Amino acid sequence: MSYTVRKFDAVIVGAGGAGLRAAIQLSEAGFKTAVLTKVFPTRSHTVAAQGGVAASLGNSEEDHWHWHMYDTVKGSDWLGDQDAIEFMVRKANECVVELEHYGMPFDRLDNGKIYQRPFGGHMSNFGEKPVRRSCAAADRTGHAMLHAMYQRNVKVNTQFFVEWQALDLIRDAEGDVQGVTAMDMETGEVVAFHSKVTIFATGGAGRIFYSSTNAFINTGDGLGMAARAGIPLEDMEFWQFHPTGVAGAGVLITEGVRGEGGILRNASGERFMERYAPNAKDLASRDVVSRAMVTEINEGRGCGPNKDYVLLDITHLDPATIMKRLPGIREIGIQFAGVDAIKEPLPVVPTCHYQMGGIPTNYLGQVVIPGADGPNTVVNGFYAAGECACASVHGANRLGTNSLLDLLVFGKSAGETAVDELKKGAAAHKPLATEAIEKTLARLDRLNTQKDGANVHETRLEMQRSMQKHAGVFRFNDLLKAGVSKIMEVADAVAKTEIKDKSQVFNTARIEALELDNLIEVAKATMVSAEARKESRGAHVRDDAHDTPETPDGRDDKNWLKHTIWHREGNRLEYKPVQMKPLTVDTIELKKRAY
Amino acid sequence: MAMDSAKQARIGRLKWHCRRALLELDIVFQRFWELKGDDLDEQTETTLTRLLALEDHDVWDLVNGRAQIDDPALTTLAEMLRNTCVPEPVKH
Numbered sequence: 001m002s003y004t005v006r007k008f009d010a011v012i013v014g015a016g017g018a019g020l021r022a023a024i025q026l027s028e029a030g031f032k033t034a035v036l037t038k039v040f041p042t043r044s045h046t047v048a049a050q051g052g053v054a055a056s057l058g059n060s061e062e063d064h065w066h067w068h069m070y071d072t073v074k075g076s077d078w079l080g081d082q083d084a085i086e087f088m089v090r091k092a093n094e095c096v097v098e099l100e101h102y103g104m105p106f107d108r109l110d111n112g113k114i115y116q117r118p119f120g121g122h123m124s125n126f127g128e129k130p131v132r133r134s135c136a137a138a139d140r141t142g143h144a145m146l147h148a149m150y151q152r153n154v155k156v157n158t159q160f161f162v163e164w165q166a167l168d169l170i171r172d173a174e175g176d177v178q179g180v181t182a183m184d185m186e187t188g189e190v191v192a193f194h195s196k197v198t199i200f201a202t203g204g205a206g207r208i209f210y211s212s213t214n215a216f217i218n219t220g221d222g223l224g225m226a227a228r229a230g231i232p233l234e235d236m237e238f239w240q241f242h243p244t245g246v247a248g249a250g251v252l253i254t255e256g257v258r259g260e261g262g263i264l265r266n267a268s269g270e271r272f273m274e275r276y277a278p279n280a281k282d283l284a285s286r287d288v289v290s291r292a293m294v295t296e297i298n299e300g301r302g303c304g305p306n307k308d309y310v311l312l313d314i315t316h317l318d319p320a321t322i323m324k325r326l327p328g329i330r331e332i333g334i335q336f337a338g339v340d341a342i343k344e345p346l347p348v349v350p351t352c353h354y355q356m357g358g359i360p361t362n363y364l365g366q367v368v369i370p371g372a373d374g375p376n377t378v379v380n381g382f383y384a385a386g387e388c389a390c391a392s393v394h395g396a397n398r399l400g401t402n403s404l405l406d407l408l409v410f411g412k413s414a415g416e417t418a419v420d421e422l423k424k425g426a427a428a429h430k431p432l433a434t435e436a437i438e439k440t441l442a443r444l445d446r447l448n449t450q451k452d453g454a455n456v457h458e459t460r461l462e463m464q465r466s467m468q469k470h471a472g473v474f475r476f477n478d479l480l481k482a483g484v485s486k487i488m489e490v491a492d493a494v495a496k497t498e499i500k501d502k503s504q505v506f507n508t509a510r511i512e513a514l515e516l517d518n519l520i521e522v523a524k525a526t527m528v529s530a531e532a533r534k535e536s537r538g539a540h541v542r543d544d545a546h547d548t549p550e551t552p553d554g555r556d557d558k559n560w561l562k563h564t565i566w567h568r569e570g571n572r573l574e575y576k577p578v579q580m581k582p583l584t585v586d587t588i589e590l591k592k593r594a595y
Numbered sequence: 596m597a598m599d600s601a602k603q604a605r606i607g608r609l610k611w612h613c614r615r616a617l618l619e620l621d622i623v624f625q626r627f628w629e630l631k632g633d634d635l636d637e638q639t640e641t642t643l644t645r646l647l648a649l650e651d652h653d654v655w656d657l658v659n660g661r662a663q664i665d666d667p668a669l670t671t672l673a674e675m676l677r678n679t680c681v682p683e684p685v686k687h
Binding site for chain 1: 603
């Protein structure tokens with residue numbers, strides 16, 4: 001198999017919010033910039049973000065970045081790096097105003113300023129009371145954001161390679177990054193994109209789980225490529241789950257359903273939340289509800305032939321109320337569960353929603369790994385931003401509306417740092433590491449010639465079911481231990497996947513096999529990291545991490561206030577300290593996370 | 596009968612264009628392909644191509660019946676996606 005070479009100053013993989021924001025920075029500075037994307041930019045998963053973007057503009061009431069910082073550190077259960085968090089919240093206003101100038105149609109107040117609404121976890125005066133901090137464009141914030149940034153990129157001549165599947169990172173013997181190999185889906189042609197700087201903005205990998213709110217494109221391509229090239233992954237045990245996804249489909253049922261009086265029931269019809277949260281009942285926090293649901297299922301009180309879901313019941317509500325206050329819920333029930341929610345309860349399970357971990361970076365967007373300069377040694381020429389990266393601002397759990405902020409701030413930051421490096425002349429085209437490209441060609445050749453191999457669809461399902469069972473929202477020591485062996489068995493099958501269709505043009509079977517190569521790296525990282533972390537923190541909740549005075553809610557700061565670093569080579573873990581020192585203010589000291 | 600390579604390429608492209616930003620649409624189109632198979636007639640192919648050129652939220656609003664469009668072919672396809680892609684009712 002042959003390949004051609006194309007040279008750019010910068011190559012960005014992914015055209016969601018982070019990739020588009022980074023590209024603006026590079027193209028505006030006059031650098032020849034290529035953006036590779038497997039789907040058209042405005043069909044990236046950023047479109048699905050509805051809640052808004054957090055910024056302490058203070059348009060409706062007093063607000064301050066320091067309060068936003070406190071909320072984010074607390075939300076992260078103190079695993080977030082406080083330098084990166086301070087950087088993000090202080091850049092928020094600037095990034096939102098820039099977006100406004102790009103043409104983002106934010107909702108407005110009567111005085112013309114950007115309208116802001118409250119959102120869970122965002123408070124004023126260091127946790128005192130809710131504050132209006134989220135800037136939104138109706139319920140299409142992500143969609144509007146992508147359009148504004150795509151148009152800006154067109155204006156500044158960013159070169160888009162649409163429907164190109166990135167294959168592998170090109171990393172030379174010194175460990176420097178020189179670009180990526182990629183395949184044009186339309187022709188099957190393989191091209192080495194030889195660049196001075198490479199930015200990954202490939203989004204999350206929520207499809208590792210059986211039940212996921214993520215679109216099918218969220219296959220962790222950047223994480224898989226990084227892992228295969230020897231870049232470790234950080235804090236992969238931390239995944240945010242939403243309690244109510246439609247069982248078997250993953251489609252999100254908004255919390256508003258329980259807010260309007262929806263009740264969770266087990267197989268015997270019992271309102272089980274009364275036992276777990278006698279006061280808040282069905283309106284308890286996301287993690288409490290999710291844990292209760294999993295406990296019911298694990299103890300045999302789940303519903304359906306496999307007893308693997310519980311029911312969300314709104315049949316006692318007035319149909320007119322359902323139609324008025326919960327528009328769309330009836331359609332979702334009919335479309336994805338075959339159930340009319342007015343007449344029958346909906347089958348629901350806790351569902352994977354967001355990946356907190358990722359490719360380790362500093363707040364400048366540079367990828368950092370253990371090396372000669374300590375645990376945060378910069379990888380020359382390599383940057384990452386958005387959900388695929390771990391800056392780490394979300395730590396062990398993310399606040400709503402901080403994800404769009406993350407991709408704006410760190411997309412821009414990665415772009416700015418790359419521009420600085422290019423202007424200094426520090427980045428240059430090094431002689432192309434052809435041996436790295438040969439590895440990609442060998443991988444493709446293996447897939448094309450595999451005989452009697454594993455079925456891609458079945459192997460992916462096996463991975464997803466294993467992740468859901470062994471490393472879901474509520475985790476158990478025995479299941480995690482068994483899960484490590486299980487996921488390595490699945491990985492063996494992934495190494496031998498076979499495709500029947502060998503055609504070159506829009507061969508979706510080949511793309512799905514390549515995506516599975518990426519997903520399995522994320523799955524392994526998640527399982528191994530989760531098994532090893534013997535505490536509960538944020539979204540990582542273990543049955544055997546007990547609530548004691550020294551370990552409130554199972555959080556063990558003495559032993560586990562540290563980032564996990566997973567290496568693909570040898571399935572090896574190491575740890576690095578959390579950055580507790582912010583850039584300019586005092587450390588937000590550890591305390592129990594309570595709302 | 597095996598499809599000619601040009602049609603196979605067109606169907607491959609259409610299938611890829613059914614990868615959307617919203618999970619709801621991914622599932623609807625996944626069921627569509629399971630139901631219809633690869634051998635679409637010319638009209639369905641043309642109409643699907645036009646539907647897929649719309650924005651994700653607009654496609655979803657058409658498919659779930661919350662929006663209408665003054666285009667009989669797109670309306671028929673959206674209704675078909677809505678009505679024929681409903682899963683079997685679950686038995687609790």
